[in-house]
Amino acid sequence: MFVRALQPREGSVKTIKLINLGVHFLLELCGLAALIYWGLHTGEGPMKIVLGVLLPLLAAVVWATFRVPNDPGKAPVVVRGWVRLIIEATFFGLAWRP
Secondary structure (H helix, E strand, O other), rough: OOOHHHHHOHHHHHHHHHHHHHHHHHHHHHHHHHHHHHHHHOOOOOEEEEEEEEHHHHHHHHHHHHHOOOOOOOOEEEEEEHHHHHHHHHHHHHHHHO
């Protein structure tokens, strides 16, 4: 009886997965915002536009192109999980600037 009480209900697992996807999406947006902020405050003259617009755009294109097979939506380029992990670590590593 005690073990049965610890098993998650079907609806709660779906809710947790939905919340996880929402938090992941918000972190992606924050990462892009951080890249924009960094690019606009690092460059001088036309480099502000290049770093502030093209770098986040390139990051978003790479993020959307390379997916693992079980990601939601169609995967333009299917990669293994460790490749996607390296892409995500690089993205969030570039976005994190002390």
